[in-house]
Amino acid sequence: MEPGAGDGAPHYNENNGYRRPGAMSPASATDAAREADRIRPVLKRLWEQKKWDPATVRAALLHLGYEEGRTGSNGKPHGGTLMVRAMNSRFTDGREVTPEGALVGLRVHTDACVTAFVQKSNYEVTTNGPYPETGCFEPPAGH
Numbered sequence: 275m276e277p278g279a280g281d282g283a284p285h286y287n288e289n290n291g292y293r294r295p296g297a298m299s300p301a302s303a304t305d306a307a308r309e310a311d312r313i314r315p316v317l318k319r320l321w322e323q324k325k326w327d328p329a330t331v332r333a334a335l336l337h338l339g340y341e342e343g344r345t346g347s348n349g350k351p352h353g354g355t356l357m358v359r360a361m362n363s364r365f366t367d368g369r370e371v372t373p374e375g376a377l378v379g380l381r382v383h384t385d386a387c388v389t390a391f392v393q394k395s396n397y398e399v400t401t402n403g404p405y406p407e408t409g410c411f412e413p414p415a416g417h
Contacts, residue, residue: 296403302386306401379410
């Protein structure tokens with residue numbers, strides 16, 4: 275069995291590598307923590323006001339001075355560092371459901387992100403390195 279192989283499935287680490295964020299340098303981790311501290315009170319206020327739709331969350335965070343991230347026609351990032359989108363859908367009771375709420379990804383440096391969400395039940399703000407295929411957002415689980 276591989277070290278750290280979760281439930282012991284063969285090739286667990288290899289198959290789930292895409293779900294591990296990259297490493298952050300100490301300086302980038304410090305900068306990411308500072309940005310997380312700016313975002314946390316905004317999401318707390320929105321959560322208390324029961325406002326967690328992506329448009330409202332995006333507007334509140336843009337007010338902090340972040341620039342909305344854009345992608346070029348090739349899908350590559352093209353300016354801006356803030357991405358706010360709907361929650362990931364999930365299969366529930368035999369159908370695909372997208373919960374109310376917003377996911378937040380802020381690229382602080384090439385090796386550092388602030389990742390957050392706000393939804394009806396709670397909110398959370400964390401820091402992490404980027405994921406290989408999905409940038410600041412944690413990729414959905416595979417098969």
